[in-house]
Amino acid sequence: MRNYLIEDLPHYFEDYKKSIKNPKKFWDKIADENFVWYQRWSKVVKYDMNEAKISWFKNAKLNITKNCLDRHLSVRGDKTAIIWEPNDPKEEAQHISYSELYKRVNKTANVLRDMGIEKGNRVCIYLPMIPELAITMLACAKLGAIHSVIFAGFSASAVASRVNDCEAKMVITSDGSYRGNKILDLKSIVDEALEKTPSVEKVLVVKRTQNEVSMKENRDFWMENLYENASPDFVSVIMDAEDPLFILYTSGSTGKPKGMLHTCAGYMVYTAYTFKNVFNYKENDIYWCTADIGWITGHSYILYGPLLNGATTVIFEGVPTYPQPDRFWEVIEKHKITQFYTAPTAIRSLAKESVEWVDKHDLSTLKVIGSVGEPINEEAWHWFNDHVGKKKCPIVDTWWQTETGGIMISPLPFVTPTKPTYATLPLPGIQPVLMDDKRNEIMGNQVTGNLCIRFPWPGIARTIWGDHQRYKETYFTAFPGKYFTGDGALRDEVGYYRITGRVDDVIIVSGHNLGTAPIEDSINQHPAVAESAIVGYPHDIKGNALYGYVVLKETGESRQRENLKKEINQLISEQIGPIAKLDKIQFVSGLPKTRSGKIMRRILRKIAEGDFTNFGDITTLLNPEIVEEIKNERI
Numbered sequence: 295m296r297n298y299l300i301e302d303l304p305h306y307f308e309d310y311k312k313s314i315k316n317p318k319k320f321w322d323k324i325a326d327e328n329f330v331w332y333q334r335w336s337k338v339v340k341y342d343m344n345e346a347k348i349s350w351f352k353n354a355k356l357n358i359t360k361n362c363l364d365r366h367l368s369v370r371g372d373k374t375a376i377i378w379e380p381n382d383p384k385e386e387a388q389h390i391s392y393s394e395l396y397k398r399v400n401k402t403a404n405v406l407r408d409m410g411i412e413k414g415n416r417v418c419i420y421l422p423m424i425p426e427l428a429i430t431m432l433a434c435a436k437l438g439a440i441h442s443v444i445f446a447g448f449s450a451s452a453v454a455s456r457v458n459d460c461e462a463k464m465v466i467t468s469d470g471s472y473r474g475n476k477i478l479d480l481k482s483i484v485d486e487a488l489e490k491t492p493s494v495e496k497v498l499v500v501k502r503t504q505n506e507v508s509m510k511e512n513r514d515f516w517m518e519n520l521y522e523n524a525s526p527d528f529v530s531v532i533m534d535a536e537d538p539l540f541i542l543y544t545s546g547s548t549g550k551p552k553g554m555l556h557t558c559a560g561y562m563v564y565t566a567y568t569f570k571n572v573f574n575y576k577e578n579d580i581y582w583c584t585a586d587i588g589w590i591t592g593h594s595y596i597l598y599g600p601l602l603n604g605a606t607t608v609i610f611e612g613v614p615t616y617p618q619p620d621r622f623w624e625v626i627e628k629h630k631i632t633q634f635y636t637a638p639t640a641i642r643s644l645a646k647e648s649v650e651w652v653d654k655h656d657l658s659t660l661k662v663i664g665s666v667g668e669p670i671n672e673e674a675w676h677w678f679n680d681h682v683g684k685k686k687c688p689i690v691d692t693w694w695q696t697e698t699g700g701i702m703i704s705p706l707p708f709v710t711p712t713k714p715t716y717a718t719l720p721l722p723g724i725q726p727v728l729m730d731d732k733r734n735e736i737m738g739n740q741v742t743g744n745l746c747i748r749f750p751w752p753g754i755a756r757t758i759w760g761d762h763q764r765y766k767e768t769y770f771t772a773f774p775g776k777y778f779t780g781d782g783a784l785r786d787e788v789g790y791y792r793i794t795g796r797v798d799d800v801i802i803v804s805g806h807n808l809g810t811a812p813i814e815d816s817i818n819q820h821p822a823v824a825e826s827a828i829v830g831y832p833h834d835i836k837g838n839a840l841y842g843y844v845v846l847k848e849t850g851e852s853r854q855r856e857n858l859k860k861e862i863n864q865l866i867s868e869q870i871g872p873i874a875k876l877d878k879i880q881f882v883s884g885l886p887k888t889r890s891g892k893i894m895r896r897i898l899r900k901i902a903e904g905d906f907t908n909f910g911d912i913t914t915l916l917n918p919e920i921v922e923e924i925k926n927e928r929i
């Protein structure tokens with residue numbers, strides 16, 4: 295990205311103002327000066343927020359992989375595009391240059407084409423965090439196939455429902471995956487899933503663990519055999535701006551997962567622009583995002599955003615605690631990471647460990663550290679700031695969603711003064727508005743409301759695959775004319791935004807609206823507490839009462855439980871008010887979490903209510919076994 299790095303606050307305000315006054319001109323210039331196009335657009339943006347119809351760069355022709363790889367070759371052919379850090383630190387890391395990646399993507403695109411994949415076909419990718427995951431995605435995009443990555447921790451039924459929803463013609467998987475000291479047998483999961491997926495014709499299997507797997511004749515093929523003989527040349531397929539790029543499933547609050555569809559041009563422009571600015575990316579930086587590529591964070595900020603900028607991006611196969619709880623810090627030191635982007639849940643779990651694990655590593659190459667996925671509580675923010683950033687790296691608390699394609703509200707490092715727990719200011723082009731429940735816009739500062747976005751931005755998902763009606767109803771009907779995020783937010787006295795959590799997590803106690811996040815924040819400030827989750831349960835007098843599930847730090851384990859309960863309520867009383875005190879507190883050894891680290895409150899709510907039926911599918915949880923423990927020890 296040329297000349298688009300915002301370098302100080304006046305520059306931000308100036309760009310922001312321009313982007314709102316004339317969004318067309320603003321995005322037109324960015325798109326024009328930073329990408330290779332086969333053909334220009336006839337219109338920058340066209341939209342109808344009531345029908346949820348949005349298009350960007352109409353009639354433009356491009357290929358995103360060509361923009362990620364081919365165009366860099368003349369200047370960055372030998373530069374490292376991907377550093378792959380394996381699960382086991384004893385296995386050697388791979389440094390894949392831009393020209394090597396280009397060749398591997400071309401060969402893979404030829405394999406896919408030879409296997410019958412054409413523009414518009416859906417390909418489900420169910421792979422661990424190995425280079426082939428990135429390579430197959432880029433190969434799909436190069437030939438115009440629509441990739442749908444399924445996180446390689448999902449169960450067979452979750453795989454089958456996604457494959458069926460998008461009617462994938464091909465599945466790409468591996469003989470297994472390493473996660474810490476575990477080996478997962480991905481191929482058998484795929485085999486089980488494919489018993490019920492009539493659309494799948496071919497399965498490509500990448501070798502990783504050398505697990506013995508069964509191969510079904512005429513359906514299953516080893517990738518390496520086909521790859522070996524494939525040609526290293528492949529001409530990019532010319533894509534229309536609004537042709538689908540990928541489908542990524544995200545869970546809805548009810549019903550089956552939603553296949554969010556992102557399209558080529560807008561997604562490309564938006565991820566490239568936001569990556570550059572949010573991470574203050576400069577040419578020789580080494581950037582690491584710890585998310586899995588199976589989530590939107592990995593799509594936008596491990597793969598596309600960094601490669602569009604010609605950056606070096608790290609793909610990490612392992613987990614933060616293997617072989618020891620200093621793996622993150624070790625990798626930062628080893629690869630001289632300059633930007634480190636992770637999640638509050640990871641920060642909280644590592645903060646539970648002794649700080650010596652961090653201190654024994656040289657983290658001095660870091661310049662920006664970031665957080666994404668859920669509100670970061672004050673304690674975790676300070677721990678991250680003090681021990682990882684050493685108080686010299688700005689923390690970018692980035693708010694966005696699978697649906698938004700890229701980061702929407704975030705500090706810009708060295709530009710926006712940070713404030714703990716605040717995502718701060720919208721990026722250029724983004725117009726947040728707060729709405730009350732009567733659909734009126736809430737003006738002014740020091741207010742809270744439902745967070746909506748007024749104007750489309752290039753990265754917004756265009757539809758839910760196969761169900762435009764659901765897309766319209768979920769995001770565009772609650773507040774007509776606006777995109778509704780499902781989140782609540784507070785705007786402080788200077789206009790900074792703080793995401794207060796999903797609006798459906800609000801609990802009304804004696805007529806008072808209480809957000810779970812601020813209560814959890816104050817509980818988590820107790821020195822003995824590692825983590826907590828609050829839910830409401832029916833109460834005769836108050837309507838709802840609060841039930842708290844609290845995970846203690848190791849140092850808190852020896853404390854007397856009754857005293858802890860008193861101290862926790864005292865803290866809440868002080869910080870929020872006696873109204874927010876918990877009626878019941880249960881100490882648990884962990885909280886049920888989704889693979890992306892979100893607490894499954896639905897289950898906690900049921901347990902608090904004493905309803906042990908219909909927990910739904912808990913196999914997609916990170917730790918399904920915890921549910922039984924919590925149930926048995928309910929108070």
Ligand code: WT7
Pocket residue numbers: 544589590591665666667668669670691692693694695696697717779780781793795796890
């Ligand atoms: C939801 C979206 C964006 C990639 C990862 C999650 C919550 C996300 C923040 C943040 C507070 C956040 C919101 C949002 N969220 N980032 N910085 N502060 N909350 O993507 O699974 O689509 O989830 O995550 O509630 O709506 P996702």
